Amino acid sequence: MLSTMTTDSANGRDRSASTRERLLEAAVEAFATSGFAGTTTRDIASRAGMSPAAVYVHHATKEDLLFEISRRGHRSAVEIIEKASQSATDPVDRVRAMVTEFSRWHAVNSRVGRIVQYEFDALTPEHRAEIAEYRRAIEALTREALEAGVATGSMTVSDTKGTALALLSLSIDLVRWYNPSGATTPDEMAALHGDLALRMVGATA
């Protein structure tokens, strides 16, 4: 029989793991709201309902919290765009899928997305180097999709690098203003950006 653990009957290991996650969630809220430099470790602890020192039982430094959030966020985003890239063989369908899913991800995960996109410079040089790899992968995948479309003649794009960055900008800039409790749903944002992307690459919808 599977564990019927309730919140107040966790064993040591479960308790530790879930507290670690609670602190990460508290850090996401704090960093997304106040930025990394504007957030205090006391703020993170109190959002998680714990004493200031509890943060350091589970995470070595404040920057380690940021790195963990940024790494998970980037890996999730890369996964989404890779999956979208593989979902279609036709380059036009592929570009639509990639932009649609990338925008949906930024709308659904707008709090984490804000940290992912705006707190890159707050990472240590070593951590920044790892994160930079994920970003390069996303840009490369996008550019390759455009090059494939140009090669088959189904798209008209003279500056594939610049256009790839512009496509990504549509999705990424969402985290600056998107309001999860507003009227526009992630699906609507995703569909709009997917349509706009096809126009931007000169594909016939």
Add this chain to the structure above:
Amino acid sequence: MLSTMTTDSANGRDRSASTRERLLEAAVEAFATSGFAGTTTRDIASRAGMSPAAVYVHHATKEDLLFEISRRGHRSAVEIIEKASQSATDPVDRVRAMVTEFSRWHAVNSRVGRIVQYEFDALTPEHRAEIAEYRRAIEALTREALEAGVATGSMTVSDTKGTALALLSLSIDLVRWYNPSGATTPDEMAALHGDLALRMVGATA
């Protein structure tokens, strides 16, 4: 005869005004590099070659420096996009001019642009209210240009509000990654975004 003032023979009033500007320029560099919360008043003072207390001779608080930078930046951006809006009667030409000039502004002023776009939440509620007005004006001008194009039949846009935000995203997201000492010039960015904008609104280039 006009003043032949040299840097070391300024009178009190000139000296005061130029020191005030030097501190603002130092604050722009500091805020753009480290963010508002990550910048110390000592950092601003030392970038301006002065003692920490000198900041407070010319500016009441650190947030006042941010507000002055943000206000000037927004006013300049509004001016640019208003002028572009008035430069053409044909809606398609107007949209191209607006996006072209807005992107050029963000590429040329990428340091100030970063502060303008990312430090909005660091302002006091009163200051934030004034800045919000400038932002509303920019969004309204853009949406109106699209509505004019739809009305004359020269554009095909079903969601004018969403598309207006997407057009602005192209320009604004520049400040996140644009490198002034890189290979791409502001003119190139501006032209690319102008072209993409016309495709996005379904205009025949």
Add this chain to the structure above:
DNA sequence: CCAATGACTAAGCGCTTGCTTAGTGTGTCA
């Protein structure tokens, strides 16, 4: 049942923060 383990806290250390105070030096007027 008892020693060991490890999650968690109270208190606080050394340092930095935004900003102030008290004073110095220099150019400007009557």
Add this chain to the structure above:
DNA sequence: TGACACACTAAGCAAGCGCTTAGTCATTGG
């Protein structure tokens, strides 16, 4: 020439910072 005005600084204050230390207490394996 001397009193004033004002740009600017040296020193420092109260508060808050990231992080540590020393310890309490509940759970667990033998």
